Amino acid sequence: MHHRKRIEIVVERVRADDVTDLLDRLGATGWTILPVLSGRGRRGVRLGGDLSGVLDNVVIVCIASEAVTARVLDASDELLGARPAIVSITDCTVLRADHF
Amino acid sequence: MHHRKRIEIVVERVRADDVTDLLDRLGATGWTILPVLSGRGRRGVRLGGDLSGVLDNVVIVCIASEAVTARVLDASDELLGARPAIVSITDCTVLRADHF
Amino acid sequence: MHHRKRIEIVVERVRADDVTDLLDRLGATGWTILPVLSGRGRRGVRLGGDLSGVLDNVVIVCIASEAVTARVLDASDELLGARPAIVSITDCTVLRADHF
Amino acid sequence: MPEILSLLPPPVMFFVLGFAAGLLRADLSIPEALARALSIYLMIAIGLKGGAALASPGATEGLWAALALGIGLSFLLPLPAFLFLRGALRIERETAAAISGHYGSVSVVTYAAAAGTLATLGVAQEGFMPAVLAAMETPAILTALLLARLGAGPDQPRLNAGKLAHEVLLNGPVVLLLGSFLIGFLAGAPGRQQLAPFTEALFPGALCLFLLEMGLMAVRQLRAGGRGLSWGLVGFGMAMPLLGGTAGLLGAQAIGLSTGGIALMAVLSGSASYIAVPAAMRLALPRADAGVYVTLSVAVSFPFNILVGIPLWVKLAGA
Amino acid sequence: MPEILSLLPPPVMFFVLGFAAGLLRADLSIPEALARALSIYLMIAIGLKGGAALASPGATEGLWAALALGIGLSFLLPLPAFLFLRGALRIERETAAAISGHYGSVSVVTYAAAAGTLATLGVAQEGFMPAVLAAMETPAILTALLLARLGAGPDQPRLNAGKLAHEVLLNGPVVLLLGSFLIGFLAGAPGRQQLAPFTEALFPGALCLFLLEMGLMAVRQLRAGGRGLSWGLVGFGMAMPLLGGTAGLLGAQAIGLSTGGIALMAVLSGSASYIAVPAAMRLALPRADAGVYVTLSVAVSFPFNILVGIPLWVKLAGA
């Protein structure tokens, strides 16, 4: 078993590509995007499903090494500076080190 | 980086509002609701998608401070006493302390 | 509060049943399956939603005891040997020990 | 071929196809959104057609008696169901009450399939039957709640009366059926004509597609929730439609409905809810086992009604 | 009944049903995929019909003047909106610009509902109006961006011109409307005949279903995002359609459109975008509050236009 970080990001669906591009650039070996039904944060309740799609959020999960995680955190602060998103990091272990 | 708790609750979709109302009341700064395809627990397999929607579950994720988490745990035990739900808590870190 | 493991598996939707059958067999008390919109890994970008459904992935979350987790890890290495999937494990705590 | 058609019209054949495909574990699934969309479509189409029919002259004759009969049956049918479930099968009180509520209430698709069979046979019916359908949706919910309370201990969870009233009066099927009924009535003949390609011409095809999915869904829920059903419960899920249908048949004959009306009233009484009542029970009787009542209604009684109930009541009504 | 029908045709009654069901918190929801599917269907059907109409002889007469008028209004209407939002309501610059863009642009469903009303009344219109609808979608986006920049500090985030151009020229509604318009034009009368059961016969029914959902959605977004709306903003959401509609009405009379064309031009000018503009604003003006502009457009101006705007403009146009 090998130690890694599980990065979880809640972000607007229309901006998901920017985030995954960033993850790719910073050396993440992969990521997974999950749909969100609704949420609440500082900007109040966000209910997905309006016709323009601008109120939809997604969750991006990325299992990454310590080094990649550090780079992502530095950059995501900058990337997301102007636009709100929720980033949390958890310790995890993975089966095969070479995948991450 | 600041330490927080990641609360994850699996609950019936028809009761999600009760749970998020509780989270709001106890001071959580936000939450995110994800759809569930299917699951298994003590009551056997639950397959979403029946027409009444009563078999649908959701996952509620809430990043909260230690204090809020404690309050939520006390209350959720009571709230969910009669009705089954799965609550798990993980340690996590977040970028900006003021958001949570 | 009781210590448990949170196992998270990203796997092809068409193979989800094999994984949950394995979890059942190894003594897991339950699991939850979440839909995935898209992802990237060693095999490149996987975009769900093609008509045959073979490109769809899901996330399987299983809260399990240390013992069950160990068994699952041994077996999943074997089960998933030929077919790629992402397995990560996190420490978590749960409210009621008897549920897991 | 008309004979086969009248015994087994295309929508029923599609139900059989879906059921068989499910049993054989065929790799076939209908998107959930499509099933929900078709369900909404059927309710709107039934409501609009009924409302427009009621707007034609003389169409209200017999309406009040039929409404009273339907509401009465919806209130009363849960009683024998509950007694049997408690007495013979020893089902836990809340679950027994929840199950019994389903059998007082009705199934929109069973109604639609029966109406389709009657149309194929050329048998006329009262235009107000969709109103009866809507009226029968919810009285049974109240009976079920009463049954759950009677003789229960003092540790009952508080009943959120507001939420419950909403479920009873403002559940999806009631709102859609009554709303469309009213709109159909107000729009009258010109409105009907404008909407007919949508609500009438497409109806048989949409019903086929929906029954295909209902067949698949019946097997799916049977697989997921079937272990919770004893053989006694399965037997109940077939006997109760026969009891309800008989009551509806006799009642409808007593108040002098037309042949088609008698058949539809029997079908309604024999059918079991799978949208409005489960939703209400989940909120009002949280300790009742949803897996049991959903599975029983969708996977046992619904197929039984489609395959046995409808032909039986149509025949007994004299069509 | 024809009088009720002309004041409150079935699609509008379904909107009222959805809105009422939402307000009463009825347990009713339309799958999101169905709402999106209906929205796509309506745009394709409108485009195809318009294109086929344009292919008939003499149909282009007055086209260029109408296009010029529509594009001009789309460019200009954000100006008074922005001034009012900044001056009277003191809305933050980016949000004010984003909101104002919605009111220069148009709503496809409002257009469809108005076209339905005119059809019920038997009032003819220019066949090219769908082209005007498509042309009015995006000029307002450019004005909104200009307004957001004017007098703003130097710390503006860089504008990704490529992405923005895509949003302006290649957003969903523009692509679907213009694409279908072109296809309808090329396919001409035989193509139209082949597709008519889909694009024309189903149109009124599909519109009913979609407006039911729009009623539900209006209340849903009001609940989720309503706290962000001051009374001033709510007032603006009703006044601005009146201003825009008046401008459209006078302009259309000036260039000599038919009665139906005048009514539709007023409806278009008074309507507010809920697909193309929110999507563009989200990318171009990320600091603007999406909750405010989506809610204002979907939950205030859209209902106002359906219930007040359309009857008003149809009447003032002389139909």
Place this chain on the structure above:
Amino acid sequence: MPEILSLLPPPVMFFVLGFAAGLLRADLSIPEALARALSIYLMIAIGLKGGAALASPGATEGLWAALALGIGLSFLLPLPAFLFLRGALRIERETAAAISGHYGSVSVVTYAAAAGTLATLGVAQEGFMPAVLAAMETPAILTALLLARLGAGPDQPRLNAGKLAHEVLLNGPVVLLLGSFLIGFLAGAPGRQQLAPFTEALFPGALCLFLLEMGLMAVRQLRAGGRGLSWGLVGFGMAMPLLGGTAGLLGAQAIGLSTGGIALMAVLSGSASYIAVPAAMRLALPRADAGVYVTLSVAVSFPFNILVGIPLWVKLAGA
């Protein structure tokens, strides 16, 4: 305009629209549930129509020869494909076998588009062609599995024969096509008449919508999975439809099908599966690269068949 119509009927124009919108990265997407719903609808409509046609007198003439031809082609066409993929392109064994299976099997939408073109041109065809379509779905799967085994080492993962048989016999398209075919046959003329507004009147419109989505999907999968395709593979994805189509054309002429039947047999042989075969290959050949075969079928051969194949075979058939 009829000339443009016959070269580029509306459904094909919608495919081009979707493909172009995708290439230009337009902000347009069709809900996945709608795409799946339309795919199910098309299979049911094709099956029902074919079954009803077969119920008319004399309609089975030539059926067995056509079935034998179709099944034979489905079995054999993977062979040249496999040899080329292994020999010339050096594709890994399992992936080569999986790809080759797609080209023996067929694409329902390509068939539907061709049938639409023939209808526009007024060219008749054998009523049993939907049965041939269904019969060609799966023989190729068996050939593909055989090819994957031949000469492979002993470390092959065990083949779950039960699961595989299900995929072959009970995959979604086969169940839907054959089931609807049988229902259409049993329901005969009265059933057909009842369902015609759903299955026939809507067909061209539904096909337009679906091809719009297929255009978008082709580009989407090309973007996601395109890096996995060498130029050799892309060339194969166009050459193989030509080879298959030629075989189908000659075979159909040899057994004496009508002009329309010849064109359809060529289209079927030239088309590549995108539902049944990928699903079967995923289970049976897990080490084959799904990204490659799905992308090749959906994003290369499908567009090629729609834009080049259909016009070519229709022309060569003499229509």
